[in-house]
Amino acid sequence: MLFDLKVINSVLDQLQDERGIPRERVREAIEAALATAYKKEYGKKGQIVRVKFDSETGKTEFSQVKIVVDETKVIPEEEAEKMRAEEKERDLKDERIYFNEEHHIMMEDARKIKKDAALDDEIVFPLEAKSDFGRIAAQTAKQVIIQKIREAEKVSVMNEYGARQGEVVSGTVQRVERGNLFIDMGRATGILPYEEQIPGERYRQGERVRAYLYRVEETPKGVFLKLSRSHPKFLHELFKL
Incomplete structure (x- = not known):
């Protein structure tokens, strides 16, 4: 060896x-x-x-x-x-x-x-x-x-995204399942639940999406980022960019 x-x-x-x-x-x-x-x-x-x-x-x-x-x-x-x-x-x-x-x-x-x-x-x-x-x-x-x-x-991923919790992040739509968006964030997968989306918005695979990172979860399958586009702080953080 x-x-x-x-x-x-x-x-x-x-x-x-x-x-x-x-x-x-x-x-x-x-x-x-x-x-x-x-x-x-x-x-x-x-x-x-x-x-x-x-x-x-x-x-x-x-x-x-x-x-x-x-x-x-x-x-x-x-x-x-x-x-x-x-x-x-x-x-x-x-x-x-x-x-x-x-x-x-x-x-x-x-x-x-x-x-x-x-x-x-x-x-x-x-x-x-x-x-x-x-x-x-x-x-x-x-x-x-x-x-x-x-x-x-x-x-490493928990440390990186844990420090970014409360910020607006961006990623690419991977797939849509039961109305929930799974977003490729690079080193982790973001989840934009149906109830956290803006009513009337439609998303396509490969589309770039911005959202508010409100929670970082560690699971046996990896690190998942909970995202929102309807959170009260989303617009506030968006205008700061």
Whole structure:
């Protein structure tokens, strides 16, 4: 799973310039994807894997994180074995955890590495770098990158149009459904409901439309902009242009 740095940096620049997604967010998506692929291919149950990726040099560092715990937070092994043997469910009020050496490290051991280690601190251990991932792990990594970029783009769009709420915006009519207009705003879809339109107006696909942006909504399907041409503030804002 080797990276072509020229391609990676070109993509980072393109996403930042065209979609407003900071390079840092995309780099974080790549790191999350590599961590997911590593854990799927080489990881152990409960293991926390983190990755640092340098887009300038291509250097990739893998590490394992363990959470510091002590006796008060851990169910003793004998008690844990007895519960498993009896298939006994834990009391929901019991906040103690099952110790997993891949996920936890006891306070005594943590302080041998970090003298001032405290409960819930993270102790980081280097892992052997890997670049050879199987097909399933690579596919999973790709899905993680796509998902992370979508999330970052949604945040970017919310920030951009959230700052423009209360302004007159313009877009192109995509389609009309049950009297409601769906308008292409570039990075988001605007909705001009039938009741927010001016009576008697007719709109054609591809026509340029101005409207008042009165609400920005985040949904599982993306960011939608609620528009109005009958809002009391529409004319007021229009004359300010």
